[in-house]
Amino acid sequence: MSGAWVLLTISSYAALLLLRRNAPLLHRLAIQSVAVLDGMLSDGDDDAKLAALEAATGRLLRALFSFLLLLWVGALLIGVPWLFQGEGFLDLLLSWQGIVAVSAGGTLAFFLPRTLPGVTAASGLGASSHSALDQLLHRMLLNHPHVHMRLMRREIQGWRKGGGTPRPAFLWVTGLARAGTTSVLERLVATGAYHSLNYANMPLVLAPGLWKRFHNPGTGELQERSHGDGILVGLDSAEALEEVFFRAMTGRNYVTDAALEAHDVTPELHSTYLDYQGIALASGTRPDAMYVAKNNNALLRYPAMRRLNRDFHAVVMFRDPLTHAESLRAMHRKYVAMQADDPFVKEYMDWLAHHEFGLGHKPFRFPSTQDLPSGDLDSLDYWLDLWINHYSEALDLDAHRLHFVSYEAYCASPQDVLQRIVDATSREADVPAYEAYVNVRDVEDDVDAKRLAQARALYAEMVGRGQS
Numbered sequence: 001m002s003g004a005w006v007l008l009t010i011s012s013y014a015a016l017l018l019l020r021r022n023a024p025l026l027h028r029l030a031i032q033s034v035a036v037l038d039g040m041l042s043d044g045d046d047d048a049k050l051a052a053l054e055a056a057t058g059r060l061l062r063a064l065f066s067f068l069l070l071l072w073v074g075a076l077l078i079g080v081p082w083l084f085q086g087e088g089f090l091d092l093l094l095s096w097q098g099i100v101a102v103s104a105g106g107t108l109a110f111f112l113p114r115t116l117p118g119v120t121a122a123s124g125l126g127a128s129s130h131s132a133l134d135q136l137l138h139r140m141l142l143n144h145p146h147v148h149m150r151l152m153r154r155e156i157q158g159w160r161k162g163g164g165t166p167r168p169a170f171l172w173v174t175g176l177a178r179a180g181t182t183s184v185l186e187r188l189v190a191t192g193a194y195h196s197l198n199y200a201n202m203p204l205v206l207a208p209g210l211w212k213r214f215h216n217p218g219t220g221e222l223q224e225r226s227h228g229d230g231i232l233v234g235l236d237s238a239e240a241l242e243e244v245f246f247r248a249m250t251g252r253n254y255v256t257d258a259a260l261e262a263h264d265v266t267p268e269l270h271s272t273y274l275d276y277q278g279i280a281l282a283s284g285t286r287p288d289a290m291y292v293a294k295n296n297n298a299l300l301r302y303p304a305m306r307r308l309n310r311d312f313h314a315v316v317m318f319r320d321p322l323t324h325a326e327s328l329r330a331m332h333r334k335y336v337a338m339q340a341d342d343p344f345v346k347e348y349m350d351w352l353a354h355h356e357f358g359l360g361h362k363p364f365r366f367p368s369t370q371d372l373p374s375g376d377l378d379s380l381d382y383w384l385d386l387w388i389n390h391y392s393e394a395l396d397l398d399a400h401r402l403h404f405v406s407y408e409a410y411c412a413s414p415q416d417v418l419q420r421i422v423d424a425t426s427r428e429a430d431v432p433a434y435e436a437y438v439n440v441r442d443v444e445d446d447v448d449a450k451r452l453a454q455a456r457a458l459y460a461e462m463v464g465r466g467q468s
Contacts, residue, residue, distance in 0.1 A: 007080065012105030015077035022070055027136050029063040031143070032056065038144035078102070130344055138203040142351040145248035152206035152245075156275045159209070159282055166274035168311040170291040171425055174298035175317030176390050177356045178327040180407045184317065185240075185294040187418055191429035195281055195289040197241040205244045206276070208283035240294040243353045245276055246301070254300060255353055259365040259372055265304035290427055297353055299393055300364065306398045313425050316394050318462050319407035321455035325383035326443045332357035332377060366393035380447045384455055391458050395465070404466040406459075411437040 019026075035056040042052070130138070141148050171194065173181050188194045197205060204211035247255070249272065254263040265273075277291040298314060305312070319327075335358030339346040346360050355362035363373050363386055373385035394404075403424055410417045414434040422429050 006101075008078075008101040009105040011078050011080040012102040013108050014105075015074040016105065018074055018077065019070065023132060025063065025066055025070060027132070027139075029067050030136060031139055032059045032063045034140045034144050034147060035059070038146045041146035041150050043146075130348075135344055138348065138351070141203045142244065145251075148204075148206045148244075149248050151204070151210060152276065152279070155207045155209050155279050156272075159279045160275070164275075164278045164282060166271070166278050167291070168274060168309050169425075170274075170277055170293070170312045171421075172298045172302075172312065172314040173292065173294045173317065174296055174302075174314060175394075176319075176324065176328065176387065177296055177354075178324060178331060179317035179319045180405075180410050181240075181294045181296065181317050183414075184315065184405070184410065184418070184421070185292065187414070187431070187434070188292055188421065191418075191422065191427075191431060192286060193289060193422060193427035193429035194292040195284045195286050196292050196294070197239065197280055199239050201241060201280075201283075205241050206248065208280055212283050240296065240352065240354070242276075242280075242293045242295060243297055244351060245273065246297070247351070247353050249273075252353070255355075255362070259362050260297060260300060260353065260355060261365050262300045262367055263304070265301050265308060267308060270305065270308045290425060296356060297364075299366065299390070299397070302397055303367075306400065310400060313401045313403065315403045315405055315421060316391075316462075317405050317407060317410070318391055318394070318459065321384060321387050321459055322380075322443050322447065322452065323441045324407075325380050325387055325447075326441055328357060328383045328386070329378070329380060332361065332383075335359070364390055364393075366390075368393045368396050380443070380445050381451060384447060384451050388451070388455050388458065391455075391462060395458065395461060399465075404462045406463055406466055409463075409466065411439060 039052050039056045171188075173185050173188070175181050185196060189196050197208065200215065201208045201211060204215075249269055250263065254261045281287050281289060281291055299316075302314065318324075335345070335349075339349075339359045346358060349355070349358060350360050361377065365372060366389065369389050369392075373382050373389065375382050375385075377383075401424075403421065405417055405421070413436065415431050418431040418434075422431060
């Protein structure tokens with residue numbers, strides 16, 4: 001009888017190993033199921049909606065058929081001992097020894113071997129800092145905005161019924177990446193006067209209250225973020241996640257093949273955005289705090305938002321143009337290599353419309369933009385052009401409650417800069433005495449002198465605005 005148990009253990013191992021080997025099929029089945037629901041919830045032309053639903057249903061049925069076939073083959077493998085046991089196989093399978101044998105074989109299949117050569121990055125389950133389940137949850141929610149938005153609207157409805165009211169006063173921290181926006185955001189949130197979305201809100205970032213019921217972790221172990229810039233983050237670290245809202249609500253129509261485009265904000269979108277801020281605040285520990293977001297895409301919609309709302313504040317972070325360009329170029333090189341090794345990193349950044357560097361890089365196109373930056377992305381001139389376009393637009397904006405803060409001033413006196421922001425936004429908080437930070441970056445390669453002079457003139461103008 002012991003030989004039969006061993007054989008049952010081996011056959012169970014083979015069946016579950018087959019299931020593990022075909023994990024991408026299970027993920028595809030889950031994703032296609034959500035895709036059908038997403039199509040049913042979508043708006044738009046009925047004919048186009050029907051065509052999309054038919055395509056999604058076809059993919060779901062193919063995945064379901066493949067899954068049922070997989071289960072049938074797995075059952076055949078587990079039933080191999082029947083060839084030797086005959087009618088006694090069922091008694092063996094239902095005995096405690098048989099249950100132990102199936103459990104042991106199935107458990108071993110998920111640990112041995114540690115890696116399966118056929119499960120590649122192309123299947124969506126390759127080597128990544130994110131687990132396979134984490135990747136699946138992100139794709140199910142962030143690739144299907146209509147499902148995501150339906151959950152958000154339901155949470156907003158409950159929040160309003162509970163007495164929630166929108167607040168038009170909030171704070172944006174914006175600027176090109178590598179200008180100190182993350183540090184400013186985290187330190188403002190640390191004062192207790194502000195609240196922001198954080199890593200724990202992903203991937204159900206549009207319904208933070210609902211997600212908190214299922215996933216409410218502590219800080220967890222702090223780790224250096226992928227930028228490699230010394231900033232440590234945990235699950236409760238504030239992060240730039242609200243762009244998922246604008247991407248879903250606009251149908252990502254401002255994300256084109258060539259650029260991120262300036263776009264309109266309708267009164268309805270503005271109203272829903274304030275409601276979204278309300279449920280974000282309600283999901284935190286300080287519902288009376290001011291909502292703050294680090295959003296490097298904020299200038300794309302600042303003019304339209306300002307026409308609808310005179311109460312919010314925006315901080316524009318900027319940096320010496322030459323060192324800023326060099327920092328952006330270095331980060332671009334880093335993320336190109338990182339995303340080539342781990343394609344999920346690019347997927348994740350695309351969901352956040354974070355296209356400032358890496359394989360998915362797209363420049364900003366503003367109303368004031370004469371020409372998009374062009375040429376070699378490995379040259380400093382390209383990144384200087386990007387810098388000039390961005391901050392030329394910033395200087396043309398309605399200056400109402402718009403605050404310019406230089407990276408250099410912030411590094412030299414972080415407490416003073418943060419306290420000025422707190423005071424300007426009429427919050428009550430005492431900022432601790434942070435140490436000054438010295439960041440010396442060597443800049444290699446020559447740049448066009450005329451381009452650099454233009455950038456430095458813009459920099460001087462912003463410094464003057466920040467001091468006034």
